[in-house]
Each structure stands twice: as C-alpha cells, then as structure tokens.
Amino acid sequence: MSPTRSLRPLTGIAALAMLAVTAGAAFASEFERVRPVTHAATQKECGECHMAYQPGLLPAASWTRIMDGLQDHFGENASLPADTAAAIRSYLTQNAGSGDGRLIRITEQRWWLRKHDFAPSIWTRKSVAAKSNCEACHRTAAQGLYEDD
C-alpha cells in the first residue's frame, strides 16, 4: 500500500520529505561528517588556494609535516608570516584526526583510497581538476559534510 496515493500534492511532498529523512537515516554511512573549520586564519590562509581542509582529515603528525614545509608546499611556495603559521599549526594539530602520520596527502590515506576507488577518467574531468578538489563532487565539503553523489 502506498501511503501517498490518496493525498493531495502538498501533503504528498511532505510525505516524500519524510521518506527522504527515513532513507537518509537508513543510508547514514553515505553521509560523512567532519567537524568544520572554526579557526578564521586557517579558513582564510589555507582557503585562498584550495578548500580549507578540516583538521580531522589528517593526523597531527601529518599537519606538523605540512606546516614545517610551507616553503615547498606540494611544489609551491606557500610560506606565511611566522605568527600566522604558528596559530594555524596549533589549531590543526590540536583538532587533528587519525591516519598515517608519514603521509601528508589526504588523498593517500587508506580510508580515502578505500572510498575513492573510481575509474581514472573521473579524475581527468575538467571540473575535477585535481583529487584535492573535494568540492567538485562533494558540494558541501567545505562545511564538513561529505555526501556521496
């Protein structure tokens, strides 16, 4: 029996919305939430060149390596004034997640690879540009909400 069959359109939409909520709960594993960036300098400085990745996406040891190497940040000089760098470093390491601290790329962490086992053609799309461009597919990634599309 369909619960919406005899209902008027508006009620039908409400019922659909409720179904969606139920479905969302059923597939909760498809919505990954990471605590959003709450530190203004991290948001600004990291976010100038790429999405400001949430600190929980890497372990503290990885963030330390990244902040130690800003003059050669994935091939680019991304140096910051010392005081700004120190504030960002402490925010990232104090709110870090878990993973392999020897790796500085989020996209090389085992959990990431497990979730992104796609055909190579996905990564060469112009809209994607780079694996680091979370928002190309996860529209709300900047808010720490990584829905599966």
Added chain:
Amino acid sequence: MRPTKPILLLAAAVSLGAGVALAASGDPERARILDGYAAQAKAQTPGFAGFSAERGRALYLGPHTGGKVADTPGCASCHTRDPAGTGRHYKTGRDILPMAVSANPKRFTDPAEVEKRFERDCVNVLGRACTAQEKGDFITFLSNQ
C-alpha cells in the same frame, strides 16, 4: 562637511609629497604601500625614476624562466591575461579574485597581505624575491587596469 574630507586628505598627501602615488593608485592605503616601495626603490635601484605601468605589465604577463613552479611562467598563468577577470589556481582550480583594482577595489590595500603574496609568488614565478621597483611597477600597472 563630509565632501571636504577627501580634499583635505588629498591636500595633506600632496603636502607630504605623496600626491603622485595617491593620484596613480586612487586609494590612501594603496598610496601608502606604493610610497613605501618607492622609498625602498630609491635606496635599492640607482637612477630610480618612478614606477612604470608598462614594466608592470611585462612582469605580470611574462613568460619568465627559473620560477619554482614550472607551470606558472607568469602571474597571468593563474590570474589570466585579463587582470580584470577571475583567476584560477593552476593546480587546484580555486577561483582567485581579480587583480585589477577596477574589478576588485580592495586589491593592494593591506600591506601585510601584499607582502605575503609577493614573498610567495615572486619565488613561484621568478625563482627569486621581487625588487621594490618590481612591486611598485606591478601595483601601478594593476591600479590602472
């Protein structure tokens, strides 16, 4: 009395010898930044005779060699050849606000921000620090774009 304030400021700036930079840049903060680079350029570059938008354009467009990032032989590599347009980071694809002051009036009004970007991107594009004259040329070019 509001309308008289800019005139007073202009008069004060002219009396301090900063009138050229202010007229060229259109913003008191930007004028201060340019004046700072002019003072450094006088000390660094013998025969320094003011900034040049033409030299700034050449610096912006490149191509240069020896930069840390081989993919960016000019500022235009990310900021595009039209400085009034939105730029795009060469690798991440992140949007970059326009460099031209006409399209982005806040450009070159925060000295710390300006120095941070020169510090980084002169190395990325040229493989060395920029001189004060190059910085002033660059800002002069983009202030008139």
